């Protein structure tokens with residue numbers, strides 16, 4: 035499902051972000067990626083949807099060979115992956131429904147199919163009644179739910195989230211985490227970078243810890259393990 039073999043990343047300015055990462059994530063797993071600021075977590079995650087390219091090594095995601103992938107095939111890869119960010123990245127002038135629909139229009143679905151799918155995924159995140167609201171009319175937690183709905187729109191096999199609760203208060207963070215848990219219960223793989231110690235420690239899922247660009251710990255039912 036997700037396989038990295040001896041992956042290195044050096045950015046053009048000479049910063050070494052990852053130094054020989056090897057990892058295997060199976061379909062249906064729930065994985066937390068933890069580590070100090072600057073450790074390489076975001077780089078690790080961005081490699082999976084080819085936002086950044088490896089300097090060396092091999093990466094396979096959902097059957098795509100990431101280094102060999104032609105640019106015109108990138109949309110196909112990204113349709114199989116839903117991505118959720120810390121700052122939501124919703125389009126501010128589009129309603130909740132339109133933000134989700136946008137992800138479906140680019141793949142050429144018809145109006146009626148889009149409407150049905152938008153209702154379906156906004157329902158899955160508990161926001162069916164907010165379809166016509168603009169992001170500015172929604173709370174932070176609701177905006178993140180819309181972003182999760184958008185990530186689910188194409189029925190991806192993997193959801194990747196980079197610090198999705200970083201801008202949310204503790205209660206709202208738990209709501210969002212339970213949402214990811216439900217998505218995972220239905221069989222979708224979840225890979226999440228997070229600094230949220232309490233959540234990681236109570237969920238007891240697989241924890242991959244990265245420090246200085248290397249995996250220093252990879253445990254099933256792991257703990258957060260850092261003092262910050």
Ligand SMILES: Nc1ncnc2c1ncn2[C@@H]1O[C@H](COP(=O)(O)OP(=O)(O)OP(=O)(O)O)[C@@H](O)[C@H]1O
Nearest residue numbers: 045047049050051070071072073074075076077078
């Ligand atoms: N585009 C870039 N150009 C140059 N260096 C970069 C770039 N992106 C990240 N880096 C560097 O690569 C290293 C790893 O960064 P990365 O963002 O992957 O860490 P992180 O673990 O996600 O940190 P945080 O928890 O603060 O988000 C850092 O030293 C960072 O400064």
